Amino acid sequence: MMGAGMSRKRLAIAATVLAMAAMPTLRSAQADDQDFALIERGRYVAVAADCVACHSLPGGKPYAGGSPLYTPFGTLVAPNITPDRETGIGNWTxxxxxxxxxxxxxxxxxxxxxxMPYPAYTRMTDDDIRALWTYLRTREPVSNAVEANQLPFPFNIRLLMAGWNLLNFEPERFKPDPDKSPEWNRGAYLVQSLGHCGTCHTPKTMLGADDTDRALQGANLQGWYAPAITADPRQGIGDWTTDQLVAYLKTGANHQTLASGPMAEAIQNSTSKMTDADLKAIAAYLLDQKPPEAGAPARLAADDGRMRTGEAVYADTCMACHGGDGKGQTFLFPTLADSGVVQADDPATLIRLVLDGSRAVATDDRPTGPAMPPLGWRLDDAQVAAVVTYIRNSWSNAAPPVSADEVARMRKTLAQAH
Ligand code: HEC
Ligand code: HEC
Ligand code: HEC
Known part of the structure; x- marks a missing residue:
């Protein structure tokens, strides 16, 4: 009896003390919670939009300014967007x-x-921009002056951009499609706005704007080809399931392929850190993008001279990893048969991988990425052209042949980038 009375009294005192201590700070604690939720949302927006990719140096301070970005206009550097007052955006609103x-x-x-992918970010919602702003304000200010504009004449004249904008750029809002599900619309928002997938995957007009009639149908990025990510079964990902696409975006690997180059970076910084619900939404949207049916090109005959040379090079240099049937080994060596990357009209990625090799993406789920060795030192231009032509026209694949000139041009591009 007595024990119970004591403890009730103690409880009562404790509760009063707690209430008194809490009272003056109750308001700000609530505000802190709200701020915290907003900052956390902003962090996620920054991840989904991959702001860190361009605005940081590899291994450098986040958002303090990036490494040179090679664009069709020339070289640009992403500026410092930390809250530093002199060299960042500390004085911004x-x-x-x-x-x-x-x-x-x-x-x-x-x-x-x-x-700077504002032609995609223009569709960001007010709420996402507010959250992103709140988050960026909490980053560590870093003093680092960046000269963004390293373009050669005449592209270094900003006035030109006024002309480009008038012709090509209209600020836009995201327009949900009322006939589609909320999941599809979330996917559309992520792909078109934050994820700026079209920056790499949509072909560009002569002036560098997105060719919206061919949205997501594949584009050349000066040394890489970002293949079609529409539901086209041959050059796109129409034969992938939702789970296979989600696995690729989450881990960089799936039944068919391993991500390399710029996509490996996008997966590492961005999509591998997105929620499963958002990745499924992206899949719902992409797998519903049906481009007009395009017939497959005629397949090169097996006794074509290029095919014969290519077959010999393949047996000698590629087969050990990618297999005689072109099926590779799941999660280790990509499947070359039925591959969108291999059959893409533009062979840039293939040529570059054979010349320069590549290390596949490493994510939290798959910490070591397997590597493709560089073979450019062993094979001459004609041999590389032949083996690439061979894999594009073997098994069930069919795609235009590749010339030694194209290989020579890629060697030049790579020499410049190194
Ligand atoms: C693909 C690379 C890339 C990505 C991704 C990117 N930026 Fe940029 N950003 C740039 C480049 C390059 C410039 C400079 C462009 C110029 O000077 O014409 C720039 C400019 C800016 C500026 C203008 C700064 C100034 O000093 O005028 C801000 C602010 C900015 N970016 C914020 C962001 C935010 C926030 C994100 C994510 C939502 C983001 N950027 C994503 C490349 C990128
Ligand atoms: C910085 C450029 C860049 C951005 C941004 C980018 N991609 Fe990619 N993507 C590529 C490149 C290059 C490849 C080819 C890589 C390879 O062959 O391993 C690729 C490959 C892919 C593939 C594999 C296609 C196949 O047939 O193997 C998918 C799926 C994909 N991207 C989806 C996306 C989505 C979804 C987004 C937006 C959230 C996105 N990408 C944003 C450059 C990019
Ligand atoms: C030692 C094993 C090995 C050898 C030999 C090898 N590759 Fe690869 N290959 C890989 C790995 C691992 C990847 C994935 C690398 C990445 O994604 O960055 C790959 C990727 C590729 C891709 C990209 C496929 C995709 O879906 O993105 C092509 C095409 C390719 N190799 C063709 C070849 C050709 C042609 C040869 C011979 C000239 C060859 N490989 C030799 C291991 C190998």
């Missing part, structure tokens, strides 16, 4: 950031080059 994302206008009203 939320409205300034909104103008950058929505309208492509940077510091001092200058028109930005579309290497």
């Amino acid at each position: 939320e409205e300034d950031l909104r103008r950058t994302l929505r309208e492509g206008i940077g510091r001092g009203g200058k028109r930005l080059y579309p290497a």
